[in-house]
Amino acid sequence: xxxxxxxxxxxxxxxxxxxxxxxxxxxxxxxxxxxxxxxxxxxxxxxxxxxxxxxxxxxxxxxxxxxxxxxxxxxxxxxxxxxxxxxxxxxxxxxxxxx
Numbered sequence: 392x393x394x395x396x397x398x399x400x401x402x403x404x405x406x407x408x409x410x411x412x413x414x415x416x417x418x419x420x421x422x423x424x425x426x427x428x429x430x431x432x433x434x435x436x437x438x439x440x441x442x443x444x445x446x447x448x449x450x451x452x453x454x455x456x457x458x459x460x461x462x463x464x465x466x467x468x469x470x471x472x473x474x475x476x477x478x479x480x481x482x483x484x485x486x487x488x489x490x
Contacts, residue, residue: 420462424454424476427487441466444474444487453490457482 421431421442429452433440442449442464450470454462457478477486 423484424487427476427484429474429487439467441468441470442474444472444489447472449474451490 421429428445429449430443430446431440432443442452444452448468448470449466449472451473452464452466452475453473454476456476457480473490474487475490476484477488479485
């Protein structure tokens with residue numbers, strides 16, 4: 392990957408994409424959370440993007456689904472908040488909040 396041009400910023404939602412498959416998969420994993428204040432921003436010095444919640448740098452992102460499955464991600468850098476997903480009784484994502 393060419394780090395000078397590997398990331399393209401989408402000004403609409405501040406989700407950045409990369410040309411390789413791993414980064415694309417990462418973007419897809421976070422797409423459902425964009426409507427609830429989650430953005431991911433890749434950096435030139437980092438292989439993986441960092442997670443932000445309503446503009447605040449997130450240290451730990453936790454998605455615990457009703458069926459027991461979960462997804463957790465730790466941003467690279469100095470984040471100080473932990474966020475988790477919120478689901479309704481039917482298992483539909485309805486929000487993201489600070490832990």
